[in-house]
Amino acid sequence: MKRHLYFTLTLLFLMLWSSCRKDFEFSASTGSLEFSKDTVYLDTVFTNIGSSTYNLKVYNRSNENIVIPVVRLGLGEASQYRLNVDGMAGKVFENVEILAKDSMFIFVETTIDINNFPNPEGKYLYTDHIEFDTSANLQKVALVTLIQDAVFIYPDRDNTTKIVETLTLNVGGQAIETDIQGRELLPSELTFTNEKPYVIYGFAAVANGETLTINAGARLHFHENSGLIVSEGATININGALSTDQVALENEVILEGDRLEPLFSDIPGQWGTIWLFDGSINNTINYTTIKNASVGILSDGNPNAATNKLTITNSQIYNSSNFGILGRNTSIAAENVVINNSGQSSFAGTLGGKYNVTHCTIANYWNASSRQFPTVLLNNFVTDENNNVIITDLTEANFNNCIIYGNDNPEILLDEVEDPSVDFNFKFTNCLIRFQNNNNNFTGPNYDLTNTSHYEGNIFNLNPNFKDASKNLLLIGDDSPANNQGSALFASQVPTDILNVNRTASPDLGAYQHVTFPQEN
Incomplete structure (x- = not known):
């Protein structure tokens, strides 16, 4: 009986094994693979900086299980690309199997040194292809990458301890060691040109008594947790210029993250900030776009400086x-500035200070999460680590011929700790503002919209008719209620808009004179 049972079980096992083997028999590929794309574009990468990982999907549409004799890079082991095929890393793979009506992913990466190629002239188009099978069954998918040369600025790293250099900064005349990774710019690095982009790791600091000059057309790319610091006694001058082609923006200065893939073009928080330390002086920014930072510009101190600590003109700040x-507690003058999409406030004047903002479009259509603060925040205090409230003068905060709007309500907050010995001076003149006090939550003299010492000639709660706020296109159209509502006095101070269109005859509110939007089909 036992022998009979053993024989029966053995026969059953052989039958099942035979059946499984038949299901997984593989035939040689016949060159009929299909692909999710015929070319894999890896977008632009900086020299010696690894790319993102890109994928290619390979389909076996047939009813047969197939084996591909070889999958390889065309340049073989010499290729600058790296593959991962079915979980295996390499550049050449043999006998790659795909089941009937199934598919597999191939992942592609690269890290390329532009100096390995003759006469790269700042950019080099590197290509290869993935080969599937050989001879008559050969199929190919192209690989294309543009390599961009750059000037790299980064702190030193100790070869033994692997500790990255941190900044020692001059604060109040004393050298203070910090835990901020970075280094001071060398004298030879104090002029950024448009010849090559700059890639910055850590914080690049302008030393006391020095000036960083950034010329028209320069491109600055910051790694995660990186930025610029303008130290006490130092200055930054960003000298962008109006571009003749508003699409190419060749003369504008652009500061953004170091991820060049389109997926990262509008991702907030990719890098740190431009930090103007207390005691930095005469900082100017003109025709500049600052995007995808944590804080676009952080300005500390010098509220009573004879010359404003920061003068920013004809510039845009997006996706902070x-x-x-x-x-x-600082001093800022802003003209023809456009700000949008900020996780908290687009413009915040905190701990008092002095702010004069004219013909600016300050919007906030942030939709990545809820935000705590409105588009414009003004306050006169800070609470220190011991819960002590420090109050300072808001000497002036004037918003003239501006648009202040967004996707929340209200879009202004005047957060005052009252003290008879401390000033809290502000005024909105000829502005379009979103402020609906539906539940009467905002009371007191600061929110008395009839008080002409604080509010004069304003328009409330009318949609500005932006072209597309979700895409940071804040031009206003023919139907905007902001049209022709500006004060001629302030228009004479800023006679052209951010695109150099004359506004003196009939000034619109905000940074742009209105345009006719093209009709959609």
Whole structure:
């Protein structure tokens, strides 16, 4: 009986094994593979910086299980690309199997040194292809990458301890060691040109008594947790210029992250900030776009400087994960500035200070999460680590011929700790503002919209008719209620808009004179 049972089980096992083997028999590929794309574009990468990982899907549409004799890079082991095929890394793979009506992923990466190629002239188009099978059954998928040369600025790393260099900064005349990774710019690095982009790791600091000059057309790319610091006694001058082609923007200065793939073009918080330390002086920014930072500009101190600590003109700040401009007891003059999409406020004048903002479009259509603060925040205090409230003068905060709007309500907050010995001076003149006090939550003299010492000639709660706020296109159209509503006095101070269109005859509110939007089909 036992022998009979053993024989029966053995026969059953052989039958099942035979059946499984038949299901997984593989035939040689016949060159009929299909692909998710015929070319894999790896987008632009900086020299010696690894790319993102890109994928290619390979389909076996047939009813047969197939084996591909070889999958390889055309340049073989010499190729600058790297593959991962079915979980295996390499450049050449043999006998790759795909089941009937199934598919597999191939992942592609690269890290390329532009100096390995003759006469790269700043950019080099590198190509290869993935080969599937050989001879008559050969199929190919092209690989294309543009390599961009750059000037790299980064702190030193100790070869033994692997500790990255941190900054020692001059604060109040004393050298203070910090835990901020970075280094001071060398004298030879104090002029950024448009010849090559700059890639910055850590914080690049402008030393006391020095000036960083950034010329028209320069491109600055910051790694995660990186930025610029303008130290006490130092200055930054960003000298962008109006571009003749508003699409190419060849003369504008652009500061953004170091991920060049389109997926990262509008991702907030990819890098740190431009930090103007207390005691930095005569900082100017003109025709500049600052995008995808944590805080676009952080300006500290010098509220009573004879010359404003920061003068920013004809510039744009987009996609800041916290604040577009954050002033802390400082002095800022802004003209023809556009700010949008900030995780907190687009413009915050905190701990008092002095702010004069004219013909600016300050919007906030942030939709990545809820935000705590409105588009424009003004306050006169800070609470220190011991819960002590420090109050300072808001000497002036004037918003003239501006648009202040967004996707929340209200879009202004005047957060005052009252003290008879401390000033809290502000005024909105000829502005379009979103402020609906539906539940009467905002009371007191600061929110008395009839008080002409604080509010004069304003328009409330009318949609500005932006071209597309979700895409940071804040031009206004023919139907905007902001049209022709500007004060001629302030228009004479800023006679052209951000695109150099004359506004003196009939000034619109905000940074742009209105345009006719093209008709959609």
